[in-house]
Amino acid sequence: MSRSTTSTPTALRSSLAVVVTRAVIPLWLGIGAVLKIIDGSPSNLPAVIVKWFGGNGFDLRFLLEFTITVELVAVGAMVLLPSLARTVGIVMLASFVPVLIGDLALGAASCGCFGAVQVPPWVTLATDLFFLFFLVFVGRGVPSLAFTASVPSWRVLAVGLWSIAAVAVAFGLTAKGDEANGGGPHVAASVAAGPEEGYYLPDYTSWIGQPFQSLTIADWITGLPSDLDQGPQYILFYRKDCEHCHELMEVFFADRPPLPTTAVAVPERAGFPTANVQPFVCDECRLAELPSGYDWFLQTPVLVKLADGVVQCAAEVSVDNPVCLDVF
Helix, strand or coil: HHHHHHHHHHHHHHHHHHHHHHHHHHHHHHHHHHHHHHHHCCHHHHHHHHHHCCCCCCHHHHHHHHHHHHHHHHHHHHHHCHHHHHHHHHHHHHHHHHHHHHHHCCCCCCCCCCCCCCCCCHHHHHHEEEEEHHHHHHHHCCCCHHCCCCCCCHHHHHHHHHHHHHHHHHHCCCCHHHHCCCCHHHHHHCCCCCCCCCCCCCHHHHHHCEEEHHHHHHCCCCCCCCCCCEEEEEEECCCCCHEEEEEEEECCCCCCCCCCCCEEEEEEECEECCCCCCCCCCCCEEEECCCCCEEHHHHHHEEEEEEECCEEEEEEECCCCCCCCCCC
């Protein structure tokens, strides 16, 4: 009787470990990969990935497609290769932890793990740590998850075919252009007028000392006035639903802008928002806009100060930190 009581928890633990390792965790990873494919937007990558890699010149669309591929391959390996499932799961989850900690440090609202679906980084971090500790401690010593020197050929072949399919899906279904933006003639026209990569990540320091009209972003703005090279002026990038943008305009631009100001509306990939639109209070601002159909990595409000058309200052600003307003 004592022997039976002792063996029962071991059997339950083994069964639970197998289910979580080969079904629950792959489902968790697979949902994230599928949602990123559906969204198809580098703008929803983890904030720390955008900052670390995008800021150093890496192609964010490639990073999106690569991460989707890795997640899908891991799902296939965990389901089809029992002897490697635990190891693959530990490696995947452990690699997520520093990214999520970085997102928390940056104050990101979403972890970027599930595309456009907003999930706070702390929620995903807590879940991943739970799964990680489960694999390390509960999955340890489970015979059906133990590493083996040989693997049936059919399993290796299945994982290989799955991996090829994962590459095709990740790099095919997240393609930029109409397919990534929901199609339609309006989107197609917008895509033709924006960055070829499908996104734009600004490097404000490289703008300094350059004529604004010579910057790449100037080519995509419609409505820019022709007199930007005449005296000191501001260019203010804002989003129509951005409360910080509205607050900045209320304080510094509502009655009369301190200098001639062009306000450039920045859309989301799907277009300009219709909900939570803030009142536009700068009556004397000249209006311009960037095209939809792209991911614009401008953390609005962004203020640019010009002197005879040359950029003197460019920065993300706020009411409490009104950089560029005191250059002259």
